[in-house]
Amino acid sequence: MKRMQFIYFFVLSCCCVAYGSNLINVACNKLNSESLFLDESKSIVNQKNITKDKILYIIEKYQKVMNGKEYLFYPSKKTKKLVIIFNGANKGKYSQFTWWWDDKEEWANGISFLFLKDDDFTWYLGNNEHDFIQDYRAIIEFHINLCNISCDAVFTMGSSMGGYASIFYATLLKLKGACVINPQVNKASNINTRFGLHNAEDRWVDLDALLLSAKKIPYISLIYGQYKPDLLAAECLIDVLKQRASLFIVRTSSLSDHYITSYVYTKEFLLKELHYMDVADSFMDDKDNKKYIDVLEDERVD
Numbered sequence: 542m543k544r545m546q547f548i549y550f551f552v553l554s555c556c557c558v559a560y561g562s563n564l565i566n567v568a569c570n571k572l573n574s575e576s577l578f579l580d581e582s583k584s585i586v587n588q589k590n591i592t593k594d595k596i597l598y599i600i601e602k603y604q605k606v607m608n609g610k611e612y613l614f615y616p617s618k619k620t621k622k623l624v625i626i627f628n629g630a631n632k633g634k635y636s637q638f639t640w641w642w643d644d645k646e647e648w649a650n651g652i653s654f655l656f657l658k659d660d661d662f663t664w665y666l667g668n669n670e671h672d673f674i675q676d677y678r679a680i681i682e683f684h685i686n687l688c689n690i691s692c693d694a695v696f697t698m699g700s701s702m703g704g705y706a707s708i709f710y711a712t713l714l715k716l717k718g719a720c721v722i723n724p725q726v727n728k729a730s731n732i733n734t735r736f737g738l739h740n741a742e743d744r745w746v747d748l749d750a751l752l753l754s755a756k757k758i759p760y761i762s763l764i765y766g767q768y769k770p771d772l773l774a775a776e777c778l779i780d781v782l783k784q785r786a787s788l789f790i791v792r793t794s795s796l797s798d799h800y801i802t803s804y805v806y807t808k809e810f811l812l813k814e815l816h817y818m819d820v821a822d823s824f825m826d827d828k829d830n831k832k833y834i835d836v837l838e839d840e841r842v843d
Contacts, residue, residue: 591639599642607683608676613638613656620688621651623695624815625681625710627665627703628658630737636703640808655684657706662737664725665706666744674713674744677706681714693717696815697759701725701799708748708778711759718760718818720811723771723799724748730773749781758782760818762790767797788821790814 603613613635628636635656648654657677659665667673685695695716697707704724711719725731727747731738738745752758761782765775775791782789794801 591642595642596639599638607680610673610676610680611658612680613654614684615641615643615648615654616688617648617651617653619651620653620690621694622815622819623653623655623685623688623690625655625657625695625697625707625716627697627699627706627710628656629699629701629703630662632660632662634658636699653684653688655681659702659706661740662702663741664702664738664745665709666741666746668740668744669742672744677710678714681710696720696818698811698815699724705748708759708761709746709751711761712748712751712755712757715757716759718762718815718821720762720814720818722764722801723766723768724763724774724778725770726774726778730777731770749777752778752781752785758785758787760788760790760821762792762814762818764792764794764801766794766799766801768799771799790817 599613603615605612605614624641626636626638626641628634635658638654638656641654643649657665657680659673661668661673663673665673665677667676681695685692688694692715695711695714697711697716697719698721699705699707700722701724704719704721705726707719707721708724710716725738725748727749728738728745729747761778763775763778765771775793779789779791
């Protein structure tokens with residue numbers, strides 16, 4: 542068993558309040574109310590043993606290309622929410638695409654999924670020769686329009702490079718929320734690391750500066766471990782979110798490696814995080830004050 546400490550911080554009107562992941566005395570019942578995301582968690586089918594033939598079928602049918610960028614899109618017949626999943630620095634792969642596969646190919650709960658990757662490892666930004674921001678932005682906006690939903694019904698997810706992109710595009714496009722693990726935040730917290738932030742050259746954008754200057758910022762669920770660059774990045778991000786009086790969730794892991802995703806991410810966990818961000822507006826009253834209080838607890842993760 543791996544030990545993970547789960548901590549919620551919801552910052553409302555410049556107040557920082559700690560919450561436990563086992564929400565016990567929640568005045569806002571919507572935390573445990575029915576929703577698309579919780580309904581989806583009830584219908585989860587284990588796809589760990591998905592066959593190579595099925596993977597080839599998925600790629601052949603659902604992989605598309607726009608602006609020279611390959612991506613996957615799982616369309617719900619009647620989309621109510623869109624989840625965008627950014628791959629990390631893992632060339633030629635789509636994060637979690639087997640997790641969210643539906644053998645009926647209906648995605649009947651109303652959640653569509655868009656899977657993006659950056660095989661050039663430029664943090665989805667591009668470099669001095671190529672501007673990838675407009676390419677990925679076009680793909681995202683096309684599918685938001687295709688789903689006929691508002692930006693307030695769109696969420697992003699990713700770890701490491703994918704976590705950076707999740708926050709960057711959720712902020713740039715004014716999306717609802719971003720669920721991230723160990724994202725790079727700025728160059729200052731990643732000096733002398735193995736991460737290739739330099740690949741983006743002059744197109745690199747520090748997330749702390751972006752969040753401080755943005756008119757609207759997304760709700761953010763942040764999970765980070767004890768690897769020093771991740772700690773520095775998380776501290777910087779949390780400080781900025783406090784300054785912006787934003788609503789966010791923080792979970793810390795005792796693991797000292799950067800790659801903690803396999804110990805943290807499960808479909809059930811992610812769906813709950815998405816649910817919390819989806820109902821986050823109910824945490825605010827007309828005067829932007831907190832409406833409830835809870836307790837702090839720990840959980841264990843296999």
